[in-house]
Structures are given as structure tokens and as C-alpha cells.
Amino acid sequence: MxxxxxxxxxxxxxxxxxxxxxxxxxxxxxxxxxxxxxxxxxxxxxxxxxxxxxxxxxxxxxxxxxxxxxxxxxxxxxxxxxxxxxxxxxxxRYFKPQRITSRLVILPPWEKYQAKPNEITIRIKPGMAFGTGTHETTQLCLKKMLALYPKEKPQSLLDVGTGTGILAILGAKMGIKDIMAIDTDPVAIEAAKENVKLNNIRNIQILLRSLEKIEKSFDWVVANLETSLILSRANCLKSCTKKTLILSGILKGEVEVIKSVLDLPCREINSLKEWVCMLF
CATH class of the missing domain: 3.30.70 (Alpha-Beta Plaits)
Known part of the structure; x- marks a missing residue:
């Protein structure tokens, strides 16, 4: 102590x-x-x-x-x-339930909470890695995944730069069966494994691995990364994506360079404060 x-x-x-x-x-x-x-x-x-x-x-x-x-x-x-x-x-005192949408609530591990019918709750231990649901880029990804899932019903998901594992966990709770979460930070991997266990999830493969070493493709690829990392990994992000690519961590002024380098049809852009989430 x-x-x-x-x-x-x-x-x-x-x-x-x-x-x-x-x-x-x-x-x-x-x-x-x-x-x-x-x-x-x-x-x-x-x-x-x-x-x-x-x-x-x-x-x-x-x-x-x-x-x-x-x-x-x-x-x-x-x-x-x-x-x-x-x-x-x-x-x-400082980590209380956070409602992301009418259906999704993020909770710390100790919080008692009675979920409503059709409500998704995710428990995240704060302080270990990025992605507790408080940052705009994480919220944008969570909201886009929730809105898109009923339309596309993906069977597989790759979470690139998983951090706390929150996006992969949401994917599992929505019903995606084949999920891989990767990060190059051992602290993030430790955090993601702990949070997956907290949420009683068993179908997420968590790997200390770079995107370049992923050899399979997924229905959905979600990457909440700094723009520089997205740009440097553009080809890998595209090659891993079967159907839908969701990108966040992007400032409004960086949208055009992302479009130019990815060279994919941009289906939708959502914003929150100065941040955007781009759907390809």
C-alpha cells in the first residue's frame, strides 16, 4: 500500500x-x-x-x-x-454508469445496475487502457456499431487497437460470433482480457499482434486509432475487410486525407465535437 x-x-x-x-x-x-x-x-x-x-x-x-x-x-x-x-x-465517486444510447450503458465493475429489457450493459475497469466509453471517438464507434448491426448482421469482427476491448465486447453482446481483438500494447491486452472476463464473454480472441500479421478477413473491421496510424495501415485495413470498415479517432480536418488514402466509397460520416467516425 x-x-x-x-x-x-x-x-x-x-x-x-x-x-x-x-x-x-x-x-x-x-x-x-x-x-x-x-x-x-x-x-x-x-x-x-x-x-x-x-x-x-x-x-x-x-x-x-x-x-x-x-x-x-x-x-x-x-x-x-x-x-x-x-x-x-x-x-x-468518479466512475458512474454512462448511457451511450437508449440501449447501451457502460458500467464500472462495482456498480449495481438493473438492466432494462433489450438493454446492453458493458462493464469496463477504468484506468488501464484507452476506451472506457467517455471519449468521443469511442462513443462514435459504439453508436455506429449499434445502429448498423440490425441491418448487416455480421458474423465476424476485427477490433484493431482494442484498448480496453470495449468495441469487441459490444460486438459479442450484439451477437457477432467470430471476434478477434488485437493491440500492440501489452497493457491494453491485459486490460481487454480482464474486461472480457468481467462481461462473461468467451468468443473473443485477444492477441498481442500488429495488423500487418492478420491474414484473414472479417465482415466488419473497426479501428479507433489516431489518423497517422490509420493512414500507415490503410492497405492492411482494406485487405482485412470483407464488407464494412468503421474508422474513428479522426479529426474533422482530417477527413479528406483519409478518403484520399483509403480510396474507398465513404458511406457515412458521423461527428461528435471535433471528432468523426467514417463508415466505408
Missing amino acids: HKNWYRGKWRVSKEVAPIVVEMLNSLTKRGLEIKSEGEIYEFFSYHPVEHWEGEKNIIEHQIILFAALFPDAVINCEWEKIPDKNWQKTWY
């Missing part, structure tokens, strides 16, 4: 908040305490005193890189030493 902690008090412009949050979650695996969202995101990160020096050095190096890439953005952090926190109570 850690006795003392350092807390980072963050103020970050909304355009860079997702990458800063992802960096912190990947580094600490402890989750964040979100205070407010808007033009400026405010949140806390927590660091055991015995790990703080090393984590602080990595964080400050990353901040320098982010500041160079986004010179007009606000990326500020103030550090303070605090006494031990009761982390279980922190999770209970």
Missing part, C-alpha cells in the same frame, strides 16, 4: 487533452480524476512517491514534445505532495 502520493493538477486545451490523457493512462495505469471539460480540461493525476521522480521525468519530456507539436495549446501541470488516498472510494 502506497502511503504518500504526488498529485499533478492539469490544465490542458481540449485539442490536446486526448493525447495527454492517453499518455498519462499508459504511463501510470491508475486512471485520472476529471474535474471539468470544456475549452480547458482540468484533471488530476496521481503518482506514488516512490515512482514519482521517474514518472515526472517521462511526463515532462512528453510535455516538451506536445508543446512543440501544438505551440498554441495550453499544457500546464502543478505538482503537490498529498497523503494516502482511498483509491476504491475515488473510483466509486
Whole structure:
């Protein structure tokens, strides 16, 4: 049990908040305490005193890189030493059921919830990897999958960059039988396996593997990735897709370059704040 902690008090412009949050979650695996969202995101990160020096050095190096890439953005952090926190109570306070649509609710593992008829619930342990349902790109994917499934009834799904496994889990709960979830981050693989177990799912194959090594194709391919990763893997994404490709993690200003590089008919574009989900 850690006795003392350092807390980072963050103020970050909304355009860079997702990458800063992802960096912190990947580094600490402890989750964040979100205070407010808007033009400026405010949140806390927590660091055991015995790990703080090393984590602080990595964080400050990353901040320098982010500041160079986004010179007009606000990326500020103030550090303070605090006494031990009761982390279980922190999770209970800040992670409550989140309704994505009238049919889908995302829950933390400890939350008691009585599902309504025809309602899908997914339990996700927060703080280990990207994709708890709070970020716009994840919500866009979830909504598109829910809307599209009754029309297409896919039999197979590939979730590229699975993170917490939330998209693969939704696929299984909708009725898709053959599901593969891949990621190149061991932390994400660990998180996805834990969340699949939490949801009592047994038909998802979770692999620490790059997309380039996938040799079969799937009715649906879903990829919630940064645009640079989508562009660099465009040919692989196309070759793995039998029928439908769902892409998210894309900013509105990046739509045309995605269309150009993929060179596929774009069937639909949905947006949430500055993010879009593209259906091919």
C-alpha cells in the first residue's frame, strides 16, 4: 500500500487533452480524476512517491514534445505532495454508469445496475487502457456499431487497437460470433482480457499482434486509432475487410486525407465535437 502520493493538477486545451490523457493512462495505469471539460480540461493525476521522480521525468519530456507539436495549446501541470488516498472510494465517486444510447450503458465493475429489457450493459475497469466509453471517438464507434448491426448482421469482427476491448465486447453482446481483438500494447491486452472476463464473454480472441500479421478477413473491421496510424495501415485495413470498415479517432480536418488514402466509397460520416467516425 502506497502511503504518500504526488498529485499533478492539469490544465490542458481540449485539442490536446486526448493525447495527454492517453499518455498519462499508459504511463501510470491508475486512471485520472476529471474535474471539468470544456475549452480547458482540468484533471488530476496521481503518482506514488516512490515512482514519482521517474514518472515526472517521462511526463515532462512528453510535455516538451506536445508543446512543440501544438505551440498554441495550453499544457500546464502543478505538482503537490498529498497523503494516502482511498483509491476504491475515488473510483466509486468518479466512475458512474454512462448511457451511450437508449440501449447501451457502460458500467464500472462495482456498480449495481438493473438492466432494462433489450438493454446492453458493458462493464469496463477504468484506468488501464484507452476506451472506457467517455471519449468521443469511442462513443462514435459504439453508436455506429449499434445502429448498423440490425441491418448487416455480421458474423465476424476485427477490433484493431482494442484498448480496453470495449468495441469487441459490444460486438459479442450484439451477437457477432467470430471476434478477434488485437493491440500492440501489452497493457491494453491485459486490460481487454480482464474486461472480457468481467462481461462473461468467451468468443473473443485477444492477441498481442500488429495488423500487418492478420491474414484473414472479417465482415466488419473497426479501428479507433489516431489518423497517422490509420493512414500507415490503410492497405492492411482494406485487405482485412470483407464488407464494412468503421474508422474513428479522426479529426474533422482530417477527413479528406483519409478518403484520399483509403480510396474507398465513404458511406457515412458521423461527428461528435471535433471528432468523426467514417463508415466505408
